[in-house]
Amino acid sequence: MTPVLIKQATILDKNSSFHNQTVDIKIENGIITEIAKEIATPENATVVEKENLHVSQGWFDSSVSFGEPGYEDRETIANGLQVAAKSGFTTIALQPNSTPIIDNQSYIKFVLDKAKDQATTLFPIGALTKNSDGQDLAELFDMKNAGAIAFGDYNKAIQDANIQKIALQYVQDFDGLVISYSQDNSLKGKGVVNEGIASTRLGLKGIPTLSEELHIARNLFLLEYTGGKLHIPTISTQKAIQLIKEAKAKGLQVTCSVTVHHLVLNEEILSGFDSRYKVAPPLRDEATRKALLEAVIDGTIDCITSDHNPLDIEHKKLEFDMAKDGTIGLESAFGALATVLPLEIVIEKLTSAKTIFGLPQNKIEVNSTAELTFFSPKTEGTFTKENILSKSKNSAFLGQKTKGKAYGIFNNGKLVI
Known part of the structure; x- marks a missing residue:
């Protein structure tokens, strides 16, 4: 499994000792193996770099x-x-x-x-x-x-x-x-x-x-x-x-x-x-x-x-x-x-x-399973038909103002960005 390096992401996780810190996060085999101010890019790594990148559970x-x-x-x-x-x-x-x-x-x-x-x-x-x-x-x-x-x-x-x-x-x-x-x-x-x-x-x-x-x-x-x-x-x-x-x-x-x-x-x-x-x-x-x-x-x-x-x-x-x-x-x-x-x-x-549903919460710490959401909290825009990814198009939010956007996730050893 290719290592993943998340560059300069602000962590929002009250259960993590890195809460509100902007850091690099290294994931290997679905596990967070390192969190630091700066991490050297491993060979063959997939690098995630996004504008105003934030990460949460x-x-x-x-x-x-x-x-x-x-x-x-x-x-x-x-x-x-x-x-x-x-x-x-x-x-x-x-x-x-x-x-x-x-x-x-x-x-x-x-x-x-x-x-x-x-x-x-x-x-x-x-x-x-x-x-x-x-x-x-x-x-x-x-x-x-x-x-x-x-x-x-x-x-x-x-x-x-x-x-x-x-x-x-x-x-x-x-x-x-x-x-x-x-x-x-x-x-x-x-x-x-x-x-x-x-x-x-x-x-x-x-x-x-x-x-x-x-x-x-x-x-x-x-x-x-x-x-x-x-x-x-x-x-x-x-x-x-x-x-x-x-x-x-x-x-x-x-x-x-x-x-x-x-x-x-x-x-x-x-x-x-x-x-x-x-x-x-x-x-x-x-x-x-x-x-x-x-x-x-x-x-x-x-x-x-x-x-x-x-x-x-x-x-x-x-x-x-x-x-x-x-x-x-x-x-x-x-x-x-x-x-x-x-x-x-x-x-x-x-x-x-x-x-509530008896599911585990994977906090953002070294040796934790990587279950992460990537987003930007500040990007402002309007929700349009182009934003709809579902087969059905019945959205009550068409034309509504938005603030922030989701970039994707890392979960089950897979990166979707």
Whole structure:
């Protein structure tokens, strides 16, 4: 394996003794072998030199959809992992919303096999219920043994409280993590956007924040009753923040994430009825966007996800009511986040979530496994179609200002730059 020499990179890693230092880093056989102010270039080495080069622990995205198996026209696992690598992500958690749904060990093995020999590591999330229909628990223990790191039905909330309760009890036998999307379907009804002044003005049916909050409150009550570990993905309301903060204060093992688009965009962008902005949960008002940013900064929200969800034009470029929910987000994640949050917070929220899912954090030290993300924090620009690397083009960030750019990664002994 060719040695890699990273020249004059500023390390951003609070767990490293080299934090905030600008150094050279030498990698041999996938291991960091030397970190110093200056390192002589080894024979045959691949040299990484970039303008304003910064390096951090590898970024992790806790919610990524690709489509394969079944929706290869939207995205394949191979191309999706290349997109993730070029976007700065060394690790992703793959949602089970393919067809068939990833709800047994053979499908877990299938996606892991498809992800072999890639720079970005894929960890599958197994469906919590068979076919993600909310009726019967899937083969959770078998999937855990096959490599699943958590269990959840993507963007589908468990309406049956007893199924939710049994799931939280059952996974404790093998230290499993339950992911619970939050939405009371009866309160959502036929809503397509956030209920409020904007929905009234646009004449679109609204989804009350109560549909998310009621479900979160119920699941936290169940967690208090059962014990275990619960992850609440993509929260989007002020009351949700408060409920989770109170649950953490009680000592419950609950974590949560927020999407990049809920931190950067608000419902005012819907005025053109562009279905690229139709997401689940829906974009909220400006006061809520600011509250979500505050909750990221104060630590109530544990991690940030792109919630990358490629959709083909036939399902996305439709009347707003008819279009599917979802946006791609890997390519735009870092550049968009850096416009609304301090750099150190962005890096922390893109790296620390590994511990929630029981994955190792490889700090930047000599003799550590090299799992690194390369980026520049200052390059300003605009996100355009040329920046989209995914097969699907449904980005809510087209035309948005960006700050900073990902250069690539080193992971699994592979350099993508």
